[in-house]
Amino acid sequence: MQFTYQAYGAAKEVTGSKHLFTFGDQRYLIDCGMFQGHREESDRKNRSLPIAGEGLSAVVLSHGHYDHCGNLPTLVKQGYDGNIYSTPATRDIANLILMDSAHIMAKDYEWMLRKAPDKRAYEPLYSQDDVIKTLTHFINVSYHRPFTLDGGARCEFYDAGHILGSSMVVLTVTEDGQERRVGFTGDLGRPGMPILRDPDTLPPLDYLVCEGTYGNRLHDPIDDAERQLGEVVMETVRKGGKVIIPSFAVGRTQELIYFLHLLKDAGTIPADLDIYVDSPMAVNATGIFRVHPECYDEDVHQAFLQHSDNPFGFAGLHYVIDAAESKKLNDRPNPCIIIASSGMCEGGRILHHLKNHCGNPRNTIVVVGFMAENTLGRAIADRRPEISIFGAKYPLRARVKILNTFSAHADYNDIRAWVAKLDLKRLRQAFLVHGEEDALTSLKKTLEDTGVRRVEITIPEKRYKLFQDAP
Incomplete structure (x- = not known):
């Protein structure tokens, strides 16, 4: 054979x-x-x-x-x-x-x-x-x-x-x-x-x-993830900007929500800071996480099941499904966090948020995952002065911060x-x-x-x- x-x-x-x-x-x-x-x-x-x-x-x-x-x-x-x-x-x-x-x-x-x-x-x-x-x-x-x-x-x-x-x-x-x-x-x-x-x-x-x-x-230790994310958020909030995070709808988004929950609980980031998960797929993926506790590690299993502490739901966290509501986020004057897919910026609502926010130096684009060669995400991670979205060129003036702790x-x-x-x-x-x-x-x-x-x-x-x- x-x-x-x-x-x-x-x-x-x-x-x-x-x-x-x-x-x-x-x-x-x-x-x-x-x-x-x-x-x-x-x-x-x-x-x-x-x-x-x-x-x-x-x-x-x-x-x-x-x-x-x-x-x-x-x-x-x-x-x-x-x-x-x-x-x-x-x-x-x-x-x-x-x-x-x-x-x-x-x-x-x-x-x-x-x-x-x-x-x-x-x-x-x-x-x-x-x-x-x-x-x-x-x-x-x-x-x-x-x-x-x-x-x-x-x-x-x-x-x-x-x-x-x-x-x-x-x-x-x-x-x-x-x-x-x-x-x-x-x-x-x-x-x-x-x-x-x-x-x-x-x-x-x-x-x-x-x-x-x-x-x-070599990745930074995962123990640093919460601290690094908190620092990026606060630096941007103090400048009056928005934090834009391209994220895989499955896995990475839920990890980000988990750490942002911890940061709010600890008082590291403002309690009234709005966090938007602007991805219908990520919203649905979070629902899938809830019905598959057999995949959890022991810490989350205990917190989630025994103490009814839902890491995927807390004050100030908003799940955005409607497209009209998504567009309104671009007009918000106050600092906020927007998490949207796709993770490599090859499609989805993240493209509209990047188009509207990449030119403002007060904003921060946070890269939390691998960006393959020849993708828009890689162009952003490489901090190219100009990026292409929907066939048009846009200056990249927003700060780009790479957090490889989340890989x-x-x-x-x-x-x-x-x-x-x-x-x-x-x-x-x-x-x-x-x-x-x-x-x-x-x-x-x-x-x-x-x-x-x-x-x-x-x-x-x-x-x-x-x-x-x-x-």
Whole structure:
């Protein structure tokens, strides 16, 4: 039996995750995410999936972020008719992300046709009806509950500690009485983060596909997050400005709400300071957090369930759903905090807030997540003097503050410590994905120094043969 692995996305980059494992005549796809950045190139790649849906035995979804789940409806539209396996929370989040994606694509297309007819308008990849059809393919499986995929491989989810419901995936195939096991980290979280549990340790593996988003960086300690956020808010409030935070609707927004709650309780920021979560998806995502306490760490579990202390609701926190109410925020004269998606500033209401506030030096744009190359978010993080929004140029005069304490991705020290807990005697090889090349090059050396025998920076679409000694 031949065993192979190919990456059709998130290889030497961080978006478009698609990982194909072939065991004999069975083909398993882990994740089917959207490429982002370089709008024209990404649109072309997102429309032309390199994997035929009809030939897949099963699809497994590691978690509900857009760059991992965002193109599942296209896969179904192009012929995939099998099951999509995920944890229950991931299914709920994917529902939210995909419905929002279809809505935003339709609205952006309509807006460009109406407001900028001379610019290229990108037709939506899929509709909300396509999303509904895709959701009927989902099968929910909890952590640590081994199950059999279509085609016979065994699969098990382990907690990745990245976002609600995020999982690492372990695939096991038995041949001639011998178990052959491959692990996939998905997006590996950080130990000690609020709300979620720390990442699990995986069982003995033969091969590991490991993310390396921050393979060359060290994050500030998470204990500094509350202090740093409080300082940024107060510096901006004293200037009479607004704090604009582009944020992933799922995970990052809830962490920000949690820390802002702590800051208000401690009196670090004004009790009457208004905080707006201006994202219907983030509002709905927060509701999903409330119904999945099985994913919480012990501290939040105790506070939330036993003491009825809701970290996602407090005085001065406003959830904005209506578009008209969102527009009114631009006319508010007083300092406030506006949290809006999308996290990489590639769509959503954050674009309107950036357009209206990026030119005022009293305001602060706070970067709290990874910004991929060639995205608007990266242009802001790089503090370019001019940025492009809806095809128009705007001066960037607002202060830009980067807080990397909030990253939900492990840094190189976290990855090193996590890998060191694996059975390195059994582990034959690690494949590095989900990172820019300089980050992966640095992480390769780190893992080699940790004791991993072979470390490969995955080349896009290259077919890697596994278990060369297999009959």
